Each structure stands twice: as C-alpha cells, then as structure tokens.
Amino acid sequence: YVGYDEGGQLTEAVRRRPYSVLLFDEVEKAHPDVFNILLQVLDDGRLTDGQGRVVDFKNTIIIMTSNLGSDLILEAKDNSETEAVKQKIDALLKQTFRPEFLNRIDEIIMFNRLAKENIKGIVRIQLDRVVRRLEERRIHLVFDESAIDFIADAGYDPSFGARPVKRAIQTYVENALAKDVLAGKFTENSTIKASASGGSIVFS
Template identity: 50%
Template sequence: AKTLAEFLFGDENALIALDMSEYMEKHTVSRLVGSPPGYVGYEEGGQLTEAVRRKPFSVVLFDEIEKAHPDVFNTLLQILEEGRLTDAQGRSTDFRNTVLIMTSNLGTQDLRKANVGFGKNDEALSYARMQEKVNEALKVQFKPEFLNRIDEVIVFHELAMAEVVQMVDLMSKRLTGQLEGLGLGFELTEAAKGLLAKRGYDPQLGARPLRRALQRFIEDPLSEKLLLKEFHAGEIIVVGVEDDPDQKDEQRFTFKAVEGFVPPSAIVLAGAGDATPSTTE
C-alpha cells in the first residue's frame, strides 16, 4: 500500500491505514465518523473522515476487513457508492480522490488444506482455483450489495524466494539513505540478500518477519559498529556472508569497509559542472 501511495501521489505517507480488528465491537464503529453530539470526542471528528479530510489524495487501507463489525460495512457502502461520507457533525468528506484497499485472509486456510498454489505447469489453472475458493469465502462473509461495489478482487499467491529478495532491496533503501547522511555507502551482496531472505521469510506468516530480520541481523550489529567508530566517512559498508565457526553448517553476516564512497549529491554537482555555457560572438 505504501508503494502504491508513492506511485500514485508521490509520497508513501499518503497512506491512511486502519486496523479493522479495532472495530470489532458495535460501539467502536462510531469512531470512523466521530462520536454523536453530547458524547466524549464529538469535537475531534472521525478517525476515517478527519484523516481523509487532511489527506484528500491518499490510499486508504482497511486491514483485515473481515474482522470489522457488520455496521462498518453499512458505513463503507456510502463511500463505495457515492464517493463521500458524512461524519457525526454533518460534514461531508470527499473520497473521490482516494483509492480504497481492503485486505483479508478469508479463504487462505482452505487454500492450504487443498494445497492450492502456483505450480510450474498449471499456473493459470491454479490461480483460477485460488480465485474460486476465495470468492466463495467472500460470499459467505459479506453481503452481495457490498461485494458488488468492489471493483476488483486480487488473490496473492505465496511469495517465491526471488520475490522476497526483491523485498530485501526495497526495505534496505531506508537504511541506505540514513548511512548516506553519515557519508557512508551501503551494499548487500547477493549472498547476504539470499541469507536475509531465508531468515526473514515464513510460508505461514509471509514477509512480515523480514522487517524484524533486517533489524536483528543487519541494523542492530551495524549500529554497534558505528558507535565503536569502526567505519568512517567515505567508506562503503559491504555486508557479506561467511561460514559461522561457532555453529556447524550455519552462516553469519560480515561487515567490511571498502574505500570509494561518493555521495549522490556530489555526483549531481559534478555532472552540473560539466556543462559549460556556450558563447556567441
């Protein structure tokens, strides 16, 4: 969702994320549009309506939508049909410039039991079966008038290791930017990416543990080395892999410094200096 927000609106922070497990009870539904007059929090507005009012161009994520109270879907019907929502104070919030995403785990247990996924020879057939089972689960959980207002249902297959490695690249960009601010370069070898992907991916949990693995195996030890001043400005920190002498058949990450880091800003300035203005006589 962050990537979509950055692609559509040029800012990954143009994302409004709502955990629908917080709206399981009937009395919590009013928090979306604000408390009724006379109740505590009336002047604060709704958590959904106020957020969209502040960020009218945004991606709105309803995470684990199946956990929400049924009354939530009555609220969403107004958004999906008319592109607006009226809060408790009578103000109309415009949703026509937002993209709504709802995530759900409905049907995933049935997929695992049936061992449905992507095979090498029946990829199209397998995906069709996945969609069929998920759509059946959606019809059991949600009313037809709600499902009919959803533009598209996308079923995601289990991530392949190559895709997890790509996620390592995306997640390490923030760390790269932080180190560049200290005058340091950062590079993960292919072996390091593979080991990090292996330790940070779980077929049951997906790629959620990957963020924790990056922090545990890369960011935390790197922070200690920076505090001990093992790296200096102008160096590139190269993270590699070697056999762990303390554990048989195990590997560990290595951190080595290589000279030659040039800040991106210096490259831009150098490129600008190459252009010499032409003169006419």
C-alpha cells in the first residue's frame, strides 16, 4: 500500500485475480490501518500499492465476519427472539465500528445459532469427503444414522458451533479407520459399514 516498497499481499492477489472473493475473518480485531484501507476500497473500488499502481477491486466480493454479539445469540432461548437480538447487535456494531465504515457495507447478515439438524447436515457433508477419498482406494464406506447422530453430538459445542465437527470426524472416523486398514482388516473392494456403539464408531 502507499508507503511500502513492494506491492502488498492484498493488492497483488487482487491485481492477478480481479474476480475474487476476499474474506476478512473476525474483522473487529483488525488494526485501525486495515479499516482505513477497507474504507478506501469500499468507497472508491480501488487501492494504490507502494509502487503507485492502482488496483481495481470493482469485481471483487468482500466478506467480513465478526463475533460481536455472538454471546447474545447463544443466550437467546430460541430463534423467536431474533429481532430483539438483532437490535442489540446493531447497537453493538455502532459502538464498535465507525459510521462511515458501516455505511459502506451493502448488507449485514446475522446468523442464528446452529440447531442439531444443521450440525447433522454439516456432518454429512464432511463425511462425504471421507467417503470420496476412500473410493479412490476402492474402499466403499457407508455410515448409518447412529454414526451420524454420534458424530453430530460429539462435534457440537454451543460456544464453537460446528468447528469441533472436523476434529470429531478425525478422532472417531479417520484415525480409527486408518488403524483398521493398516492392520489389514479392510482391503481394496471392501464395503465398510460405520455405526455407533459403546461410545465410539465401529467399522464392520
């Protein structure tokens, strides 16, 4: 950016790939200089790097996430309280971010907390990836409903949402299954059924 000897990581990435999606995770923790840069991008649709080159952001989608008010969402009894929570979060955003920054954002979306069915859907998507990887080794893996329920329970934390799901799959599926494959229990062209039993996932 202006004042630097070389093109910055952000401007270089967008200059090379102008049709991009940029994600700023937990934007409330960003340095004030980052907000100054974002103001320029959101206002002018372009940014000047340290070499004086103007980089066009007009074809770039910018997504920013924030955990502001997440505790309010978790404390809500159910999604019927959404409107009241939204008003509190709007007030919190105005306390945290400058008006000129908020006014340049096209839309602010508040996500409700994840329900059990949402977690199960995420588990299915993640398990499909495991299944596809095993298909490349000619091993067919099938999960019954008990296995999906078990992983959804093990991988859900109200404070962290679906983030622990990946760790639960690694612990109860990938690591456990790898041991069985290495032990020679399953070979190519095997069909494996995964189900929950005794506080773990068993493969047969």
